[in-house]
Amino acid sequence: MNNAVLVVGGAGYIGSHTVLALKDAGFLPVVYDNFSSGHRDACFGDHLVEGDLTDTAKLVHTMQQFGIGSVIHFAALIEAGQSVVTPLPFFQNNVAGTLSLLEAMNTAGVPRLVFSSTAAVYGNLTDVALLSEELPRAPINPYGDSKAMVETVLESCVSAYGLQAIALRYFNASGADAQGRSGERHDPETHLIPLVIQAAQGRRDRIKVYGADYDTPDGTCIRDYIHVSDLASGHVAALRHLLGRDAPGVMPVNLGTGQGQSVRQVIDAVRRVSGRDFIVEETPRRAGDPATLVADVRRAADLLGWAAVHSDLDTIARDAWAYAQASG
Numbered sequence: 326m327n328n329a330v331l332v333v334g335g336a337g338y339i340g341s342h343t344v345l346a347l348k349d350a351g352f353l354p355v356v357y358d359n360f361s362s363g364h365r366d367a368c369f370g371d372h373l374v375e376g377d378l379t380d381t382a383k384l385v386h387t388m389q390q391f392g393i394g395s396v397i398h399f400a401a402l403i404e405a406g407q408s409v410v411t412p413l414p415f416f417q418n419n420v421a422g423t424l425s426l427l428e429a430m431n432t433a434g435v436p437r438l439v440f441s442s443t444a445a446v447y448g449n450l451t452d453v454a455l456l457s458e459e460l461p462r463a464p465i466n467p468y469g470d471s472k473a474m475v476e477t478v479l480e481s482c483v484s485a486y487g488l489q490a491i492a493l494r495y496f497n498a499s500g501a502d503a504q505g506r507s508g509e510r511h512d513p514e515t516h517l518i519p520l521v522i523q524a525a526q527g528r529r530d531r532i533k534v535y536g537a538d539y540d541t542p543d544g545t546c547i548r549d550y551i552h553v554s555d556l557a558s559g560h561v562a563a564l565r566h567l568l569g570r571d572a573p574g575v576m577p578v579n580l581g582t583g584q585g586q587s588v589r590q591v592i593d594a595v596r597r598v599s600g601r602d603f604i605v606e607e608t609p610r611r612a613g614d615p616a617t618l619v620a621d622v623r624r625a626a627d628l629l630g631w632a633a634v635h636s637d638l639d640t641i642a643r644d645a646w647a648y649a650q651a652s653g
């Protein structure tokens with residue numbers, strides 16, 4: 326088995342946790358990152374290469390230098406709301422950047438890819454309780470469009486280049502490493518849980534609830550929050566699946582819990598684990614937000630033998646709170 330894995334975007338939030346899990350599983354992760362949003366102190370790989378996705382020649386050289394057998398690709402612009410305001414950089418980085426990576430993999434003869442897709446490819450399917458991978462892709466924001474486009478590109482590369490890929494559609498990544506080695510540090514931070522935690526810490530004066538008039542039980546949006554360490558183990562499971570199967574194909578697989586939590590439930594969980602109170606303000610909806618996104622998780626269980634084990638909301642909130650408190 327070739328254990329050397331190129332982790333593109335491995336200095337970021339989900340990438341850094343996945344690198345820790347890969348090492349625990351006996352893989353040799355090589356982090357490739359341009360540090361546009363990643364952190365040097367979150368690089369836990371055996372090697373680090375500073376470079377951009379669009380630098381195809383550098384990617385080829387890196388794959389050859391380290392004898393890479395598989396790639397995990399996290400590098401992207403990630404804020405769905407911002408993608409509505411400035412879509413072009415999202416298509417440039419997420420689509421054109423991935424084309425460069427695929428070209429490099431083809432040149433270097435690396436067939437296996439685990440790709441960071443997203444629940445945002447499902448769009449706003451309000452009449453569907455659980456989102457299964459068989460549903461058509463129907464994103465409602467440019468971020469989701471960019472990820473859906475890459476999934477289409479991957480499908481074209483199967484018969485053409487023998488690509489072996491899994492597109493992991495994460496639901497809402499959250500929480501932090503239980504040992505405090507990494508956590509969520511986006512700048513600017515736009516994600517709900519770290520923002521609620523900042524309010525509980527007194528680092529922001531309030532948390533805004535973007536819309537309390539959705540057609541949901543308490544009027545706020547529902548998401549499927551998945552602990553980042555569960556996402557990390559999902560990548561190890563996906564990689565093992567690709568290495569064991571060794572046949573061309575591309576398969577989307579949801580990584581979530583199958584349970585939805587509202588914005589208000591998240592706020593209550595942070596209040597519980599922190600013991601702090603703070604101001605909650607209801608504001609108009611944020612553009613591009615679907616009302617509900619909850620995963621059907623059967624394929625991940627059947628195909629990868631994977632299920633979330635750290636993702637009850639209080640565990641997520643407790644680990645995120647501990648990381649934020651330790652980070653000062």
Ligand SMILES: NC(=O)c1ccc[n+]([C@@H]2O[C@H](COP(=O)([O-])OP(=O)(O)OC[C@H]3O[C@@H](n4cnc5c(N)ncnc54)[C@H](O)[C@@H]3O)[C@@H](O)[C@H]2O)c1
Binds near residue numbers: 334
């Ligand atoms: N955070 C979530 O809730 C979530 C949910 C679903 C899917 N995803 C996807 O997961 C992946 C990782 O998300 P994250 O939250 O860890 O984001 P992140 O911003 O923390 O990590 C992204 C990493 O990629 C690097 N990067 C970005 N563009 C690059 C480029 N052109 N060349 C080289 N490196 C580059 C950044 O420096 C960073 O280290 C993304 O593809 C995102 O779309 C995230």
Ligand SMILES: O=c1ccn([C@@H]2O[C@H](COP(=O)(O)OP(=O)(O)O[C@H]3O[C@H](CO)[C@H](O)[C@H](O)[C@H]3O)[C@@H](O)[C@H]2O)c(=O)[nH]1
Binds near residue numbers: 405497516534546547
């Ligand atoms: O200050 C805030 C921030 C968020 N929200 C709400 O909280 C929910 C979660 O918002 P996040 O910004 O934390 O996450 P998103 O669901 O918008 O998107 C995240 O998860 C998606 C998959 O579900 C994508 O992949 C994307 O990359 C990632 O940012 C949304 O209803 C949002 O409107 C608020 O009410 N107040």
